Amino acid sequence: MREYLLTLCVTAAVTYLLTGPVRKFAIVAGAMPEIRARDVHREPTPRLGGIAMFFGLCAGLLVADHLTNLHQVFEQSNEPRALLSGAALIWLIGVLDDKFEIDALIKLGSQMIAAGVMVVQGLTILWLPIPTVGTVALTQWQGTLLTVALVVVTINAVNFVDGLDGLAAGVVCIAAAAFFMYAYRIWYSYGIEAAAPASLFAAILMGMCLGFLPHNIHPARIFMGDSGSMLIGLVLAASAISITGQVDPDSLFGGSERNTVHQMVPVYIPLLMPLTIIAIPAADLILAIVRRTWRGQSPFAADRGHLHHRLLEIGHSHSRAVLIMYFFSALIAFGALAYSVNAASMWIVLGVVFLSAIGLVLLLLPRFTPRAPRWAEAFVPPRYRRRRAATATSAEGEVPAVADEDDDEERVRVAVGVSGVNGATAVGPRSRAR
Known part of the structure; x- marks a missing residue:
């Protein structure tokens, strides 16, 4: 745990210290687009925050490679190199988009290529442990298509939610924290070394977001841009792919495949865990595609119909809208985490229901503003x-x-x-x- 914390702190420190110089570079480079109709901020703000986040990622991987226990991850697996290759490609495309506004189809193609680069180097889904069925081995094409789809969906879900100061970095940080606790428990409690890369990726992702947030909270001094949102989306997807398709439950317990998978509840939870940790961004992505297609527009056409825009229209302030999104993201992610620990506890269900009721009250708060005597x-x-x-x-x-x-x-x-x-x-x- 100490090595993970050290890696997290180094990543956060490098990201935080580099964000200031990157902001000045973005201003000099002219990466400050004019205010658009869908924007919430009122002044041109520099982008390219993803530059600092990418170097934070590199620093985290470099430090982990020189630590005693985490060094084994680099010796026994090629996944860190696969992540770095895909992240470098998607980061370069994001930097160009922040400066020159690349076409949406080109960005989609680059996301697929980045996912393919990781698949070629071994970061792919090999099998799926499905409850009541057993371990389902995937063919090379099935694993590749499923991996690419998960990467593309996660990247675009995070990119779509990046609409308010501190929103994307905070939501992804919450998701990474929940996923780190889940992956570390798989590795430490069950002794499954294949979960170590996922724990490392989640710790580094937390450091990237925590180091960038002080510069990005409202009022933001710099935006992460597509170079940052696509980067953290890819790292989040890589964490989920690493633990989902690399752990074979049949090699850990005896008996039939059906009983084996039933005993390995924490292993097949990754089928749902990647969806729960990005539940809010994914819901926003689906609603945006349906809304724009219904209007006869392109699914990539920007508008002001995202969830955070609706919170502002209801009457929430900028900061309160961000905190509400944080609340529901944490509720879903840590609720799924608690369920993976003890699926038979009724208190977990009651706690989630109670917190959901509190969240509903927070959503309706502007409509019921009290007046003091x-x-x-x-x-x-x-x-x-x-x-x-x-x-x-x-x-x-x-x-x-x-x-x-x-x-x-x-x-x-x-x-x-x-x-x-x-x-x-x-x-x-x-x-x-x-």
């Missing part, structure tokens, strides 16, 4: 105070003389945002160059 208005934020308006007589009649404090704050926010877009001088943190 007048005697307590001095102790609560302005948004919980009752509207007060004084009237002043004018030539045209009675008009409000004192506006509501909520309206004052909203006008200030709008004024600051407009001045930032028009290039005028603004006051506060939004006046910083991005």
Whole structure:
């Protein structure tokens, strides 16, 4: 565990320290696209944050290769090299897209090629342990198609959810944390060494996201761009593929295949675990494809119908919308993790139901904003105070003389945002160059 923590910390430190210089490089290189109709931010913000994340990945793999126990992963498996090859290819395509806006079909093709590169080097699904059936061996073509499909879906799911400051990095970090705990338990409790690469990939992915988040939380000073979102999506998919198709349950327990797979609940959970850790991004991806196809648009056409856009339309603030997405991602990922530990416990089901009810209340919170009594208005934020308006007589009649404090704050926010877009001088943190 100490070596995993050391690898995580080194990856996070390198990513964090490089993000600042990368931001300056992105500004000089002109990787600051104009504000688009679907964007939530109001000022041009540099991209290319994926550069720092990629070098954090390289640093994590380099450190792990020189550690006593983790070095065995590089000796016994070619998966770290396969991951690095695929990550380098997808990262280069992402950097070019952040600067020159590459066509969507070209990016899709590059994602397939990156997945194929990893398959050629051994990072592929060889068999699937299916409950009540047993271990199903896959042919080379079946394993290749399934691996490529999983990589492409995961990359695009993470890319689609990257719409608010800190959203994609936080959601993927939560997913990586849950998957690390799951993979480490498989390796440590069951002694399955084939789970070690997945644990290493998940630890490095956590470090990449944690190192980038301080620069990306609202208001973000830099975006990860496609160079970052596609990169972390590929690493997340590689973790799932590594543990799903490389562990043979028949070699661990005696008896029939059906009984063997039934005993190995933590092994066949990977069939569902990759879907649960990206449940929110995957749902957003499916809804976007259905919505755009129904309108007669291309599935890759951008719009403002994503889940995070809907949260903003309901009335949630930017920060609250991100936290709600964090909450549901953690609920699904760690709920599946708890189920893999003890599938027979009813308390796990009741806990998930209870937390889901809390999440529903959080979703509907803007529609049920409470108002404090007048005697307590001095102790609560302005948004919980009752509207007060004084009237002043004018030539045209009675008009409000004192506006509501909520309206004052909203006008200030709008004024600051407009001045930032028009290039005028603004006051506060939004006046910083991005």
